[in-house]
Amino acid sequence: MSTTEIERQWTTRLRHRAAGKLPPEKLLPDTQPSYVSSWIYVFGVATLSSLILVIATGCLLALRGPSWWHGSYIGHFVNSLHLWSVEVFFFAMVVHLWGKFFMGAWRGGRTATWMTGVVTFLASLLTAFTGYVSQSNFDSQWISTQAKDGINATGGGAYFNVLNMGQMLMWHIVLLPLVAIILTTLHVILVRVKGVVPPYDDNAAATVTTEGATK
Amino acid sequence: MSTKKFRPDVDAPEYKGGYSPYDIIKEGTIAIVVVGILVVLLAVVFGSPDEPAVTLKRWSNAAPIDFATTALSELNGTSISASYGAPYNHNGPGQKLGPLGLARWVGVRIPINSADDFVIDPLQSLPNDPALKTGLSQWTHASSSTRSSWVANYTKAAGHMTFTNGNVVVPATHAGPVPLMINDLTHMARTGALDTALLSGNGFYTTDYTKPLLFIADGSYLGTLAQKQHMLGNQWGMMNETGSYPGQPWLWLYTFWYQVPPMNSSSNGDIEVFAIMIVLTLVLFFLPLIPGLRAIPRKVKLYRVIWREHYQSV
Numbered sequence: 001m002s003t004t005e006i007e008r009q010w011t012t013r014l015r016h017r018a019a020g021k022l023p024p025e026k027l028l029p030d031t032q033p034s035y036v037s038s039w040i041y042v043f044g045v046a047t048l049s050s051l052i053l054v055i056a057t058g059c060l061l062a063l064r065g066p067s068w069w070h071g072s073y074i075g076h077f078v079n080s081l082h083l084w085s086v087e088v089f090f091f092a093m094v095v096h097l098w099g100k101f102f103m104g105a106w107r108g109g110r111t112a113t114w115m116t117g118v119v120t121f122l123a124s125l126l127t128a129f130t131g132y133v134s135q136s137n138f139d140s141q142w143i144s145t146q147a148k149d150g151i152n153a154t155g156g157g158a159y160f161n162v163l164n165m166g167q168m169l170m171w172h173i174v175l176l177p178l179v180a181i182i183l184t185t186l187h188v189i190l191v192r193v194k195g196v197v198p199p200y201d202d203n204a205a206a207t208v209t210t211e212g213a214t215k
Numbered sequence: 216m217s218t219k220k221f222r223p224d225v226d227a228p229e230y231k232g233g234y235s236p237y238d239i240i241k242e243g244t245i246a247i248v249v250v251g252i253l254v255v256l257l258a259v260v261f262g263s264p265d266e267p268a269v270t271l272k273r274w275s276n277a278a279p280i281d282f283a284t285t286a287l288s289e290l291n292g293t294s295i296s297a298s299y300g301a302p303y304n305h306n307g308p309g310q311k312l313g314p315l316g317l318a319r320w321v322g323v324r325i326p327i328n329s330a331d332d333f334v335i336d337p338l339q340s341l342p343n344d345p346a347l348k349t350g351l352s353q354w355t356h357a358s359s360s361t362r363s364s365w366v367a368n369y370t371k372a373a374g375h376m377t378f379t380n381g382n383v384v385v386p387a388t389h390a391g392p393v394p395l396m397i398n399d400l401t402h403m404a405r406t407g408a409l410d411t412a413l414l415s416g417n418g419f420y421t422t423d424y425t426k427p428l429l430f431i432a433d434g435s436y437l438g439t440l441a442q443k444q445h446m447l448g449n450q451w452g453m454m455n456e457t458g459s460y461p462g463q464p465w466l467w468l469y470t471f472w473y474q475v476p477p478m479n480s481s482s483n484g485d486i487e488v489f490a491i492m493i494v495l496t497l498v499l500f501f502l503p504l505i506p507g508l509r510a511i512p513r514k515v516k517l518y519r520v521i522w523r524e525h526y527q528s529v
């Protein structure tokens with residue numbers, strides 16, 4: 001096999017492209033611009049950390065099945081861990097979102113980073129909602145019977161039946177977490193590729209290339 | 216390479232300042248440990264709610280009149296489920312957004328016949344009750360107009376319904392087998408047999424609670440309990456959960472629209488709220504591309520607080 005042939009391989013091309021866009025020093029940086037010293041950055045890291053805890057506690061709940069936590073002290077405690085990691089996750093994510101808004105974090109070619117963040121937020125909302133309606137207790141009964149009217153009004157209730165606990169549980173523990181994890185990964189990769197948005201320059205009068213980089 | 220004017224809400228200035236050491240792995244590890252400790256503390260101190268689910272057995276024992284009245288509404292077609300429309304049946308117009316009836320376009324995908332699914336079919340599953348068997352046979356073989364007449368006569372007298380010595384008593388005349396059916400269904404529910412009958416419609420295994428949930432939600436017992444738990448629609452509804460737990464506060468904006476006119480009294484309130492939220496979500500998604508909105512952070516200047524160390528240094 002010639003060198004040219006190897007260079008044309010899909011695998012080789014993908015590796016070159018990935019290494020070009022996200023070299024190891026960008027993926028795992030050991031320095032950051034000095035402006036990355038605000039407390040606001042803590043909330044992005046806290047969002048990721050609590051997401052890891054949400055997934056870990058959800059996996060623990062899955063070990064013994066959906067009814068376990070209703071009749072077991074340990075199961076109930078694991079459920080409490082799951083609930084509070086979700087609450088911390090959303091708190092951190094909402095502060096992160098508002099922080100990024102007031103930082104104009106889409107500037108400098110970071111529109112896709114913003115958009116993946118918004119979609120991740122929406123996927124997280126839906127994941128949490130399906131969790132609430134698949135708890136198999138009074139909360140899930142009331143929330144699902146109220147929510148059905150909103151979803152039915154859009155026509156979506158015909159396919160996304162919030163009263164079907166099995167369907168909601170599958171969405172909650174398989175489909176939506178998969179979407180949320182993929183989107184989060186994509187969002188973090190974009191943050192690493194594009195870097196953290198620089199502060200506004202009130203006196204900026206520079207010209208800029210069509211690629212979005214300042215001169 | 217072409218050049219153009221710097222757009223402060225689109226372009227980012229080139230950073231020419233210094234760099235600081237940054238240990239991303241160490242920071243991530245510390246964050247997980249700190250958040251983990253916080254979550255454990257919150258779980259230990261506050262726990263989590265787990266109010267038991269309402270069963271048809273519990274409902275019919277706690278409020279037999281409400282149960283029997285609801286069963287009658289399933290039979291006479293006045294319950295929420297019976298007159299819902301798509302996706303359950305064709306008995307209601309469904310909500311509309313202007314001329315758009317989205318649910319109706321999708322059609323009936325989860326067919327529910329309230330009279331058959333919640334009353335007749337469960338009663339037919341009861342064994343060893345000759346009187347009921349005769350009554351159900353009478354019902355099955357009667358014409359539609361005769362059935363309607365029986366149900367109408369029973370409904371007229373249902374305002375005087377009492378629950379006496381374990382029986383539903385209604386001073387109705389010319390109501391055919393309806394008094395027997397409502398009374399037997401109430402007995403069935405009070406033993407717990409109706410919970411099983413509504414679930415086993417799909418076979419031995421099931422995880423679909425559509426039928427019992429629709430039936431329970433048609434009564435007022437569930438709503439009474441929800442009101443005590445501050446979970447009604449006008450109490451910011453489903454973003455709350457039982458007890459004093461935070462629930463889903465991230466749904467506040469969605470729930471907010473249900474509290475204000477015209478959505479709080481509109482028969483199309485759900486689809487109107489959905490439409491508003493879809494528009495707002497699209498605005499949030501496309502915000503970097505919307506002139507004016509994307510300039511807000513630059514004009515508000517909160518970034519000077521966020522990056523105050525940076526601005527102090529320059």
